[in-house]
Amino acid sequence: MPATILVVDDSRVVRAMVRDALLADDHRVVEAPDAREALAALEDAPVDLVITDINMPDVGGLALVRTLRARPRERFTPILILTTEDGDAIKRAGREAGATGWLVKPFDPDQLRQTVRRVLGARA
Amino acid sequence: MSLELTISISIGGVHAAARPTLIKTLLGSCIAVCLYDPTQGVGGMNHFMLPRGDPGRNDGAQFGAHAMDLLIGATMKVGGDRRRFVAKVFGGASVLDLHDSVVDVARMNIDFIGAYLREEGIPVLNSDVGGRYPRQIRFHTGTGRAFVKRVIRARDRLMAADRASAARPLPYGSVTLFEGE
Numbered sequence: 001m002p003a004t005i006l007v008v009d010d011s012r013v014v015r016a017m018v019r020d021a022l023l024a025d026d027h028r029v030v031e032a033p034d035a036r037e038a039l040a041a042l043e044d045a046p047v048d049l050v051i052t053d054i055n056m057p058d059v060g061g062l063a064l065v066r067t068l069r070a071r072p073r074e075r076f077t078p079i080l081i082l083t084t085e086d087g088d089a090i091k092r093a094g095r096e097a098g099a100t101g102w103l104v105k106p107f108d109p110d111q112l113r114q115t116v117r118r119v120l121g122a123r124a
Numbered sequence: 125m126s127l128e129l130t131i132s133i134s135i136g137g138v139h140a141a142a143r144p145t146l147i148k149t150l151l152g153s154c155i156a157v158c159l160y161d162p163t164q165g166v167g168g169m170n171h172f173m174l175p176r177g178d179p180g181r182n183d184g185a186q187f188g189a190h191a192m193d194l195l196i197g198a199t200m201k202v203g204g205d206r207r208r209f210v211a212k213v214f215g216g217a218s219v220l221d222l223h224d225s226v227v228d229v230a231r232m233n234i235d236f237i238g239a240y241l242r243e244e245g246i247p248v249l250n251s252d253v254g255g256r257y258p259r260q261i262r263f264h265t266g267t268g269r270a271f272v273k274r275v276i277r278a279r280d281r282l283m284a285a286d287r288a289s290a291a292r293p294l295p296y297g298s299v300t301l302f303e304g305e
Contacts, residue, residue, distance in 0.1 A: 010206060011196070013189045013243050055197040057205055084193050086297065095302045104297025106190040115299050122303065 002026040003048035003120050008038040008064065009082070010056045014105070018051060018082065021109035022116065035059035039067065046073055049120060054083040054090070062097045069098035078119040082107060128264075133171050135285070138191070140168025140198035144266025150275065151215035151259045152282030153230035155237050158212040158261070159195055159246075160268035161204035167265035168202070170195040173286065174232050175294050187294050188236045192244075211241055212270045213251040214261050219283045229286065230254070258282045 005027050007018045012033070019029045030047060032038035034056050041047075050068065054061035061081060068074040078100040085091075086104045094102055100119050103112065129145040135154055139147050147169045149156050160167035172191035174184040196206055216234035234253045241248055250270065252259065258278045262271045 011189070011193060011244060013185075013240055014193065016243075017186060017189065055200055057200070057207060084190070084197050084297075091300060100303060101299065101301040103299050105193060106186050106294070106296055108296040111296065111299055115301070118301070119303075 001120070002028065003116075004028045004030065004045070005049045005051060005116070006030045006032060006038060006041060006047040008032045008035065008050065008052040008056070008061070010034060010053065014053070014082075017109075018107075018112070021107075021112050024109070025113050025116070027116070035061070035064040035067070038064060042068075042074065047077065049116060050074070050077060050079045051082050051116075052079065054081060054085055054094075062093055065094070065097040065099050078122075080115065080119065082112075128266075133169065135171055135173060136191075138168065138170040138194045138198055140166065140195070140202045140204070141265045142166055142202040144264065147263045147265060149261050150278060150282070151261060152217055152219040152279075152286045153215070153233060154286065155213065155215040155233045155253070156261050156263075157192065157195060157237060157241075158214075158263040158268075158270050159199045159204070159209050160212075160265070161199065161208045162210065162268060163208050164203045164205070165266055165268075166199065166202045166204045167263065167268055168195055168199040168204075169261070169263045169265075172233075173229060174236055184232060185236060185240075188233075188240060192237075192240055206246075209246050210249045210268070211246050212249055212263070212268075213237055213241070213253060214259055214270070214272060216253040217255050217257055217259065219256065219258060219279055219286055 052061040082103045132148045149171045154173040156171045158169045216230045218230045257274045260273045
């Protein structure tokens with residue numbers, strides 16, 4: 001079932017690649033280049049899933065995850081981290097922050113869609 | 125006076141440094157991007173080649189974007205801010221024979237990096253791309269200065285390396301779901 005997905009990444013090129021992958025499954029995609037704009041977008045309308053990068057200017061992705069988990073509306077919203085980071089320690093930090101899953105770039109568009117279906121299905 | 129560190133990178137490599145460092149690489153049809161944050165005086169360099177990928181898929185741009193993502197992330201980790209980054213771009217020499225069946229990877233690499241940096245809004249201060257001969261690049265991360273030298277003798281060696289790299293598919297990243305672990 002199509003969902004509304006917020007994609008947070010400071011790279012416009014990466015956001016476009018993620019958007020193209022998700023549009024193939026008819027999802028509605030909202031984009032934000034940083035955590036501040038992501039929070040502003042979530043004030044406008046709730047989303048079904050957040051996909052966020054880690055290394056971004058000012059506020060990083062893990063801080064964004066913690067902020068979202070402290071808000072009643074996003075407490076149970078699935079959050080996927082999409083990053084170049086692949087270390088066990090930072091993955092553990094992501095899990096402790098409240099992320100639902102961790103995808104390492106470069107991503108396979110088919111695998112991204114499958115993962116999105118899985119986390120959205122688990123939520124339903 | 126502190127001694128400057130020297131690091132050499134090769135294809136697939138990326139290095140960024142908080143301390144002034146000389147990063148060196150030897151390029152054939154690959155691209156090296158030197159990123160520099162003039163306010164912090166930090167910088168980094170990568171060295172990549174787009175894979176040919178599967179026909180009909182956007183694998184090339186995906187892996188090029190990944191190489192740039194790694195460089196941007198590494199340079200931010202040493203104190204840079206991507207909003208201040210400026211770039212210098214080198215490589216993309218046609219070291220492969222014109223009659224070779226391998227696609228024009230040099231042209232593909234040049235086109236990709238131009239479009240990528242435009243899209244990301246990263247200004248290109250200087251670029252030296254194309255031509256027939258390999259280049260040796262030396263980039264000073266503390267000053268943002270880069271030096272290019274043509275290395276005609278390395279052409280045969282780089283031709284074989286580039287042919288192998290152009291044909292090699294790169295792996296996608298892993299997926300981990302935390303729930304139920």
